[in-house]
Amino acid sequence: MTAVPPAAGDLDTGTPHPARVYDWFLGGSDHFAADAELGRQLDALDGSTKYCARHNRWFMRRATRHLAGAAGIRQFLDLGSGIPTEPNLHRVAQGVAPQARVVYVDNDPIVLRHAEPLLHGTPAGASTFVQADVREPELVLERAAAVLDFDRPVALSLVALLHFVSDEDGAREIVRHLVDALAPGSHLVLSQMAGDWMPERTDRAVEMYKAGGVTLVPRSRAQVEAFFEGFDLLAPGLVWPPDWRPELATDDEVRDGTEVPLHAGVGRKL
Ligand SMILES: C[S@@+](CC[C@H](N)C(=O)[O-])C[C@H]1O[C@@H](n2cnc3c(N)ncnc32)[C@H](O)[C@@H]1O
Numbered sequence: 246m247t248a249v250p251p252a253a254g255d256l257d258t259g260t261p262h263p264a265r266v267y268d269w270f271l272g273g274s275d276h277f278a279a280d281a282e283l284g285r286q287l288d289a290l291d292g293s294t295k296y297c298a299r300h301n302r303w304f305m306r307r308a309t310r311h312l313a314g315a316a317g318i319r320q321f322l323d324l325g326s327g328i329p330t331e332p333n334l335h336r337v338a339q340g341v342a343p344q345a346r347v348v349y350v351d352n353d354p355i356v357l358r359h360a361e362p363l364l365h366g367t368p369a370g371a372s373t374f375v376q377a378d379v380r381e382p383e384l385v386l387e388r389a390a391a392v393l394d395f396d397r398p399v400a401l402s403l404v405a406l407l408h409f410v411s412d413e414d415g416a417r418e419i420v421r422h423l424v425d426a427l428a429p430g431s432h433l434v435l436s437q438m439a440g441d442w443m444p445e446r447t448d449r450a451v452e453m454y455k456a457g458g459v460t461l462v463p464r465s466r467a468q469v470e471a472f473f474e475g476f477d478l479l480a481p482g483l484v485w486p487p488d489w490r491p492e493l494a495t496d497d498e499v500r501d502g503t504e505v506p507l508h509a510g511v512g513r514k515l
Contacts, residue, residue: 263353305436379406
C-alpha cells in the first residue's frame with residue numbers, strides 16, 4: 246500500500262490527509278493505510294468518487310490547454326497542486342507553450358517529498374514547487390513572485406482546493422487577496438465540491454472526513470460563483486467538470502456519464 250519509505254518526522258501517517266486520499270482516488274502509490282481507508286469509505290458511498298477525481302484532473306488539463314493556447318497565458322500559479330500525477334500542469338502548459346512559467350504550491354509535506362517531477366520544466370520556461378499554506382496568501386504571492394511577474398496575466402488554479410478551506414479560515418478573503426494581486430487578463434480556474442447535490446451523500450462525506458480530522462466544506466453554486474467576482478466566466482460557465490469544453494479532451498479522457506458533483510469554471514479578470 247505504502248510506496249514511500251517509512252514516514253519522515255514531518256509526515257503524520259496515522260490520520261488521512263487530503264493530498265494522499267486524492268492520490269488513492271487517482272490510483273497513485275503515495276498514500277498510507279489511513280488515507281486508503283477513508284478513500285474506500287468515501288468511494289463506498291456510491292462508487293463514483295474515484296471517477297470524480299479523474300474528471301477533476303481532466304478538467305484541469307483542458308482548462309490549462311485552453312489557457313496556454315487560445316488565451317495566450319504564459320504564467321501559472323497552481324495552489325493545492327497535490328502529489329504529482331502525470332501529466333502535471335506544467336507538462337500540459339509547456340506542451341502548448343514551452344516558455345510557460347509554473348509555480349506549484351501545497352502545504353502537505355508529502356507533496357514536497359515527491360515534488361521532483363514538478364521541477365523538470367522546459368529550458369525555455371520554468372517549473373517550481375513552494376511549500377506554503379494558502380491561508381497565508383501574502384506569503385504565497387511573495388514566494389511565487391520569485392518566478393512569476395504579477396504585472397502580467399497569470400492563471401491562478403484553485404482546483405479541488407477550496408473545499409478544504411473553511412469560511413472561518415477566510416476562504417472568500419483569501420481568494421480576494423490572491424485575485425487582487427492579478428493583472429487584468431489573468432484567469433481563475435476553480436473547482437469545488439458541490440453542496441447543492443445529493444445533500445445526504447454530501448453530509449456523509451463531510452462526516453467521514455471529519456472523523457479523520459479533515460474539514461470538508463461543500464459549497465452551493467451561488468457560493469462558488471461568488472469566488473468569481475470581478476471575473477467574466479468563460480463559456481460554458483460553471484458546470485460539472487466533464488461539461489467544461491469537452492472538445493479540448495485528449496484521447497485518454499473518458500465520457501462515462503458519471504455524475505461529478507464539483508462546480509467547475511474558468512474566469513477572465515476584467
Ligand atoms: C484534492 S487535492 C487537489 C490536487 C490538484 N489541485 C488537483 O485538482 O488535481 C487538494 C490539495 O490541496 C492541498 N491543500 C489543502 N489545504 C491546503 C492549504 N490550506 N494550503 C495549501 N494546500 C492545501 C492538499 O494538500 C491537496 O494536495
